Amino acid sequence: MCGIVGAIAGRDVVPVLVEGLKRLEYRGYDSAGIAVVAGGVVQRVRRTGRVAEMESAALAQGLTARLGIGHTRWATHGGVTETNAHPHISHDSLALVHNGIIENHEAQRERLTGLGYVFESQTDTEVIAHLIHHHQSRGLDLLAALQASVRELEGAYALAVIDKTDPDRMVVARMGCPLLIGLGEGENFVASDVSAILQATRRVIFLEEGDTAVLTCTKVQVYDSSGAPVTREEHLSDVSLASLELGPYRHYMQKEIHEQPRALADTMEAIIDVAAFEPTLFGPDAGEVLREVEGVQILACGTSFYAGSVARYWIEAISGLPCSVEIASEYRYRRAVANPKHLIVTISQSGETLDTMEALKYAKSLGHNRTLSICNVPESAIPRASRLVFYTRAGAEIGVASTKAFTTQLVGLFALAVTLAKLNGRLAVEQEAAYIEDLRQLPGSVQHALNLEPQISLWAEKFTPKQHALFLGRGVHYPIALEGALKLKEISYIHAEAYPAGELKHGPLALVDADMPVVVIAPKDGLLEKVKSNMQEVRARGGELFVFTDADSNFGPSEGVHVIRTPRHVGVLSPIVHTIPVQLLAYYTALARGTDVDKPRNLAKSVTVE
Structure with a gap:
């Protein structure tokens, strides 16, 4: 959850480093x-503080x-x-920057202290700097050390590392953490994200697990984990x-x-072009891999976990296959019962989420060889470790709170659900055509939801003084309530929780009073009447309701009930459309609360530490 940039060139590299750090500031x-x-x-x-102060x-x-x-x-x-800030230096000679976490740093610190090294910081990184210097003192050159x-x-x-x-x-x-090399003419670069070096080059090499490398102005040599040179x-x-520029907007x-309308259109382009859900969406041998699948296990973290939670409803309802969704950081630490005929689906915006990567490794160690990654970054670690991959085409996402990555993940997961149904003989030709048409209409429906921005901004004024909020949803829209609560707490620092609306009377109703705004996702689906009953429970306790419903639903605002209507109900893809209002509300x-929207406290974009 930090950013690295480095350069070696025949010109002054300080401007390159500073500009690269500005591009990486969203990572830390x-x-x-x-x-x-x-x-x-x-x-x-x-x-x-910020890069500008260092600049x-x-x-x-x-x-x-x-x-x-x-x-x-x-x-x-x-x-x-400042003492804990990178780079760290050993003996005024060697300087080092580090992303990640060293788990045995305490033992190494004790050992190096015994060898006479003095530590200035509390970081695990300083251990690495002194350790490399120690090996140099034994006669090894910089690479060997x-x-x-x-x-x-x-x-x-x-x-x-430089010396x-x-x-x-x-x-x-x-x-375990992303690192790539940028290739220039008479100059070379290193970065944790390609955005840091786009000012200088678009030619990159992605390092693999265990790789080391040497960069000079004119040459790059990579070595694998055994120390052998590789290409x-x-x-x-x-x-x-241009995709990294802010343009006319106030925040990323x-x-x-x-x-999102463009990102969704780009992500579904391959489906729309052939007007069919073909297994090759996920890879050339996807038909063979997916045809024998008996169930689906989704592993993800944070917002991606909520995308997987939506997908569970789709996969079971459309394909008829059992589906479970688990937080990746929990899955890897339990004794899971493996079924090699289950498909393991990992979801990650960056493709470098450490907990998700380790969960995938664990699944493979249990014998799962049917693996699929849904990811936004080509050639990142998780897709490379997966047999199949669906790349979302959201483009660069800089804001820490994920938005377009989430909705494009949902498109990929919906495509998976329908493709599995087709391979299982559960998809009629007419139904496939209807799903294609639903996708065609989706960007327009999302744009209609975006047009609600002025109304939603007025609602935000009512949330500004609050310290708590409750989000409710039912069925496939419950995960959207979870996502709405996450977005609100991430960037406004209002404590927010989400529950299935039917769970109100089982405990959460005790929290409801006039100071607890209750946001309800209430589309015109088969559960709408049930949700209305749950809303009455809130009103009876003096709660104030903020309801997102559809244009063709048959209820409106009343005392203590505020209503904003999204476009007409869009059927199975409704969760994607209803995501937009909760993003805008957050x-x-x-x-209105004056927080740092793009860089919320204590958080960073790419979680590459455990």
């Missing part, structure tokens, strides 16, 4: 720092160099202090700088909410 923004080798010494600038300090210091590394931090070990050190580390890491005694190269390593495939990134979250409430 407690502190930022850069270290460079110049004039035979290591120079370092660190500051708590001002670097400019004041007149920092210039042709070799350097930078980092934005989201604190794990040690508080938010890095390779020897990582063999002694337990946990996850992405590392970039004043070796000013013509940088060494890097990856295990990794070069890719041309399709991420554009607002921009990304409004990008956004405008956070805006």
Whole structure:
């Protein structure tokens, strides 16, 4: 949940590092720092807070160099202090930046302290810097010292290391955390995310688990976990700088909410073009893999878990297959009963979510070889470890609170449900055509929901002084209530919970009073009358209701009941449309409360630590 950028070039790399850190700030923004080798010494600038503060300090210091590394931090070990900020230095010679968590850092710290090393920070990262220096002191060069050190580390890491005694190269390593190399002309780069180096190059190499590498101005050499030199495939990134610009919007979250009609259209393009749900959507051999599936197990975290929770309703109702959904970080620590004929589906926006990646590894160790990843980032770790993959086409998502990634994941999961039904002989031709038409209409319906923005912004004023909120939904819309509560708490810091509306009388109703706004997802479906009854329970206790319903439902506002109508009921895809209002409600409430919408406290975008 931090950002790394590094560069070695025949020009001043400090502007490259600073710009890269600005692009990576969504991954961590407690502190930022850069270290460079110049004039035979290591120079370092660190500051708590945002990259702009560190940039001002670097400019004041007149920092210039042709070799350097930078980092934005989201604190794990040690508080938010300048001493704990990266880069970390050993013996005024070696500088290092690190993403991830080293699990055996305490034992290594004790060992290195015994060898005479003095620790300045509370971080696990400083252990790595001293460990590499220790191996150098035994006669190993920088690369060999890095390779020897990582063999002694337990946990996850992405590392970039420079040394004043070796000013013509940088060494890097990856295990469990994303790291890529950018290829330039007479210059090369390293980053945890391609957005950090798009200013300089779109040619990238994705490092694999256990890889180490050496970068000079003119050459890159990668080594596998055994230390043998290997060639990794070069890719041309399709991420554009324009997609990373804020444009006319106040925040990236607002921009990304409004990008959803296009993101959905792009994601479903392959389905619409052939007017069919073909197994090849998920890979060339997907027909063979999916045809014998007897059930589905979905593993995900956070917002992706709620996408999987929606998919459970779709998969069971449409394909007739049993489906379970589990939080990835819990699945990997229990004795799961494996059925090799079950499909394991992992969902991750970044493709690097550590808990989800480890859950996938655990599933495979149990004998699951039918694996499918739904992901937004091509060539990331989870898709590479999966047999099948469905890439959403949401584009770069910068705001910490996921929006367009969630709705495009739902499209991928819906496509999976229908494809499984088709392979099982449960999908009539007429029904397939109807589902295709539903998808065709979806971007327009989402745009209609976006047009409700002014009304929803007025609702947000009523939420601004509140400290608690309750979200209710039933059936396939219950996970949307969960997602709405998550969005509100993530960015406005209002404590919010979500329940199936039918559970009110089993406990949560005790919380309801005039100070507890209750948000209800109430589309015109088979459960609408049940939801109306649940709303009456709230009103009877003095609760104030904020109801999102459909244009063709037959109830309106009344005393203590506020109603906003989304487009007419869109059938099976209704959860996607009803996601838009809860996203907007969270956004405008956070805006009114003056919180940092794109960079909420204590959170970062890509969760690459456990």
